[in-house]
Amino acid sequence: ENVLTQSPVTLALSPGERVTLSCRARQSVGNFLAWHQQKPGQAPRLLIYEASKRATGIPARFSGSGSGTDFTLTISSLEPEDFAVYYCQQNANWPLTFGGGTKVEIK
Amino acid sequence: EVQLVESGGTVTRPGGSLRISCVASGFSFDYYDMSWVRQTPGKGLEWVSTINGNDGNTGYAYSVKGRFTISRDSANNFLHLHMRNLKGDDTALYYCVRGGTDSPFDYWGQGTVVTVSS
Numbered sequence: 001e002n003v004l005t006q007s008p009v010t011l012a013l014s015p016g017e018r019v020t021l022s023c024r025a026r027q028s029v030g031n032f033l034a035w036h037q038q039k040p041g042q043a044p045r046l047l048i049y050e051a052s053k054r055a056t057g058i059p060a061r062f063s064g065s066g067s068g069t070d071f072t073l074t075i076s077s078l079e080p081e082d083f084a085v086y087y088c089q090q091n092a093n094w095p096l097t098f099g100g101g102t103k104v105e106i107k
Numbered sequence: 108e109v110q111l112v113e114s115g116g117t118v119t120r121p122g123g124s125l126r127i128s129c130v131a132s133g134f135s136f137d138y139y140d141m142s143w144v145r146q147t148p149g150k151g152l153e154w155v156s157t158i159n160g161n162d163g164n165t166g167y168a169y170s171v172k173g174r175f176t177i178s179r180d181s182a183n184n185f186l187h188l189h190m191r192n193l194k195g196d197d198t199a200l201y202y203c204v205r206g207g208t209d210s211p212f213d214y215w216g217q218g219t220v221v222t223v224s225s
Contacts, residue, residue: 049211
């Protein structure tokens with residue numbers, strides 16, 4: 001299966017800081033890579049799909065980039081509501097897979 | 108407004124069977140891929156199964172292949188997951204999700220809890 005490796009596992013930051021999260025695929029997924037945000041007690045929410053397209057209602061401070069095997073999610077300036085776990089996920093090939101997640105916590 | 112509401116989660120014994128369901132509203136159900144994704148307490152997300160909207164093709168995670176069957180009732184906008192020979196490792200919160208191989212996971216239900224324990 002196409003393992004997705006996210007780094008770092010945990011990140012401690014302050015509001016206003018810029019965040020860069022990484023997701024690396026074992027084999028190419030083209031641009032079929034999405035990012036989801038999950039807060040405690042809530043279902044995940046789609047942020048980015050097809051590597052760089054923002055989902056409906058997602059603020060412009062969230063952006064995605066990359067193709068093939070290396071992808072990045074950037075939050076330009078952290079807001080208090082952005083502290084959460086972020087998962088990358090590929091839908092290029094069976095079985096669909098998720099990364100292990102990156103927890104962004106308050107410093 | 109897109110809504111996905113799961114039901115059917117319960118406590119069941121190892122080796123048992125269970126069907127969980129999801130009722131969809133607010134969109135053309137037939138048109139979309141639909142999936143199940145699960146999450147164990149404090150752990151990450153695991154894709155379980157998808158049924159394609161255009162051709163009904165199905166896919167399964169290796170961990171459930173041969174034990175779980177995904178199906179859809181297009182007349183009533185239901186997605187089902189039939190689970191048999193359940194194991195402790197199947198204990199999880201099961202999310203119904205719109206999307207799959209042809210479209211992203213763009214809407215998630217709130218989940219239904221399945222507990223497999225003796």
